[in-house]
Amino acid sequence: MRLWPIERHPAQEEPEGDWRVWLLMGGRGSGKTRAGAEWVHESALQAPRLRIALVAETLGDAREVMIDGVSGICRIARGQRPEFEASRRRLVWPNGSMAQIFSSEDPESLRGPQFHLAWCDELGKWRHPQETWDMLQFALRLGERPQALVTTTPRPIPLLRALMADRGTVLKRIKTADNARNLAAGFLEAMAERYGGTRLGRQELDGEMITDRQDALWSRDRIEAVRQRLPAPLSRIVVAVDPPATASSQSCCGIVAGLDGAGRAVVLADASVTGASPAGWANAVVRAFRRFDADRVVAEVNQGGEMVPAMLRSIDAVLPVTMVRATRGKFLRAEPVAALYEQGRVTHAGSFPELEDQMCDFGPDGLSSGRSPDRVDALVWALTALVLDRRGEPKIRGV
The missing domain is CATH 3.30.420.240 (Nucleotidyltransferase; domain 5)
Structure with missing residues (x-):
């Protein structure tokens, strides 16, 4: 099991200043999930009784990727390790901090609860992106400075484009190659040979936001x-x-x-x-x-x-x-x-x-x-x- 590098990539460091949304866009295997898990865990340890929303495309993704995955919160946790209560769909730290999981398939489930922070994973894939994001914004109402981290491979959906243009968003980018030390030998070479320079490669490996093809039948x-x-x-x-x-x-x-x-x-x-x-x-x-x-x-x-x-x-x-x-x-x-x-x-x-x-x-x-x-x-x-x-x-x- 690889350990988190002593020196993180600059894109994986929490931004300084007064921000509401940290948008971390990157390629596959670039370390986005690890950055999100580290940010949530460190925040939970620093502020007892913190309330956090974990939002993924599905509830299964929230658990399998954000919590139990190779780079998930429970796998990288140090110090006070949280416990996942499956029946209540929540992650609880010994100091009282708690994270609840939500699915983009059910935006209405975000009505009622309230949070200090949120981690939104792969927003570009969400089933109901705008509705889920809107409900989450109403729920981010605790503390002096509610914040949300969005980790995603870029897709030119309207919500992501709107977040990129928002003055309250800090945008950071990271490429798959930036995380080479934590990837299988030969992976980058094989991907570059097959997808290097293509639109798919630029999106999935370099983390670029690729707009519509000019001669495409659909927009x-x-x-x-x-x-x-x-x-x-x-x-x-x-x-x-x-x-x-x-x-x-x-x-x-x-x-x-x-x-x-x-x-x-x-x-x-x-x-x-x-x-x-x-x-x-x-x-x-x-x-x-x-x-x-x-x-x-x-x-x-x-x-x-x-x-x-x-x-x-x-x-x-x-x-x-x-x-x-x-x-x-x-x-x-x-x-x-x-x-x-x-x-x-x-x-x-x-x-x-x-x-x-x-x-x-x-x-x-x-x-x-x-x-x-x-x-x-x-x-x-x-x-x-x-x-x-x-x-x-x-x-x-x-x-």
């Missing part, structure tokens, strides 16, 4: 304009699947979308999975189908052929599956779907960072961040089935 402003939190009742729901190309592939992208009473499509979930076996991704598709009480699975079969429906029906023999086969390029298929967004005929019921990143970096070359846009593919199939082909069953083999 973040447009996606933000059509976002709504609570969709109306839906009349039809599909799970669109871009399955692995071969039986040995380890990822499957699935987008769940429905149709409301006004004829608008509503993107409900990004149900994509990675690191799954063929049976694993097929199970994930069936779980999404059942969770959303969907009417049909729409599965692309260009690569997997008959293996795709066979795999799905090995899990659920009566699963309604429509097979679709692309005969045009990705960009040409996506253009009419992008037009639906421009016409206000699609909404997003929440934030889907990985999907939206692909959308805003998808251009005429048919690539997103230099890679095949698998999530966008699934989105296109879903919205084509729901809106562009309204003749009963989604008969879209020739799209």
Whole structure:
């Protein structure tokens, strides 16, 4: 187990002066989480009976990353080690300081409690970023100077851009390479060889805020304009699947979308999975189908052929599956779907960072961040089935 370096990187040191938000943006493995854990633990020890909010994308992330992770609070704690009370979702120090965990999936849970400090991890991935942040601001009302630390890999969502421009924010940046001494040998070299100089590498390794691609079919402003939190009742729901190309592939992208009473499509979930076996991704598709009480699975079969429906029906023999086969390029298929967004005929019921990143970096070359846009593919199939082909069953083999 590596110990915290004697000399921290300057970006990991708490800013001086009167600040309300410390925004630490950095690459993967740059030491952001360690900086957050150290700041929370040191603050808790210095001020007995401190009240702290720990906010992550999900409650699982709050515990697995911020508390119990390799760089989490309980792993780095020295002196008075805190104890996690799982049933009450809180971390308690011997001196009376306490930290509660919260999820961006439930902004309303921040109503009621009050805090001196907050640590917000991976804000760029939050499900309901603006609503969660707003509720947190009302809860930061204890002490003379309530403060929040935000540790995140940058994504150009409106909230992060607003925080960067706020006069009460101190912005610090850190690169993955700045934490080289605590990373596996060869990791940086491998990442630089594969992603060096790409948009994805600049964002995920160098911690740069990458704005929308100029020739992309979608923009973040447009996606933000059509976002709504609570969709109306839906009349039809599909799970669109871009399955692995071969039986040995380890990822499957699935987008769940429905149709409301006004004829608008509503993107409900990004149900994509990675690191799954063929049976694993097929199970994930069936779980999404059942969770959303969907009417049909729409599965692309260009690569997997008959293996795709066979795999799905090995899990659920009566699963309604429509097979679709692309005969045009990705960009040409996506253009009419992008037009639906421009016409206000699609909404997003929440934030889907990985999907939206692909959308805003998808251009005429048919690539997103230099890679095949698998999530966008699934989105296109879903919205084509729901809106562009309204003749009963989604008969879209020739799209």
